[in-house]
Amino acid sequence: MTTLEFSYTLNQHSKSLKPFALRLTKDLDEANDLLQDTVLKAFTNRDKFSDGTNLKAWLYTIMKNTFITNYQRMVRRATFVDTTDNLHYINSGDTAVENGAPGEFALKDINKCIDRLDDVYQVPFMMYFKGWKYQEIAENLDLPIGTVKNRIHIARKILKDDLKVYKLD
Structure with missing residues (x-):
């Protein structure tokens, strides 16, 4: 062409x-x-x-x-690339450092609520929380599996009600 x-x-x-x-x-x-x-x-x-x-x-x-x-x-x-040696942030209001205190308060409240549970609910709930299977919990506590599931459900419901101040909308 x-x-x-x-x-x-x-x-x-x-x-x-x-x-x-x-x-x-x-x-x-x-x-x-x-x-x-x-x-x-x-x-x-x-x-x-x-x-x-x-x-x-x-x-x-x-x-x-x-x-x-x-x-x-x-x-x-x-894109701005800062190649300077000083790593100071000037006018960086969008950076924040959390100290973890709110998490510690929440964890203490959770543990208090778990400690207040009746042993009937607390023991199966904690076993489940630690990774035990329903069947293993039932065999270890010599309970029917339905009872174990029910007690864990009730424990979760009580904890949910007691810890509703931490609920995220």
């Missing part, structure tokens, strides 16, 4: 590229810039185009890759 034929065909296909550029950029000016970059790259690399292949698909690929490259370049520019 001669340069003149390539230029003519490129001009014909560039009209169908504009909607694709608009879909990628979502901005008319950026779409025009992307279209211009695509046509320029296609024309300067016309020797890499093989006759008999789909020129339109080749142009769409150039446009998509140009858009991705420009987007990645923009993201890299917007």
Whole structure:
């Protein structure tokens, strides 16, 4: 294909590229810039185009890759990397350090509530909490499995009611 034929065909296909550029950029000016970059790259690399292949698909690929490259370049520019040795945060109000005190208070309250449970409920509940299976608890306590499940359910319900101040909405 001669340069003149390539230029003519490129001009014909560039009209169908504009909607694709608009879909990628979502901005008319950026779409025009992307279209211009695509046509320029296609024309300067016309020797890499093989006759008999789909020129339109080749142009769409150039446009998509140009858009991705420009987007990645923009993201890299917007990324700030601090290479200084001092690691002080200036005006960093969005950082917070928790000391774990609320978790300790909650854990103490949970343990108090468990200690207040009747042994009938506390023993199967704690065995289950430690990883025992229902069947193992039933065999160890010499109880029917339904009774074990019921007692664990009741213990959980009592604990839930006693600890409702910690409920997250």
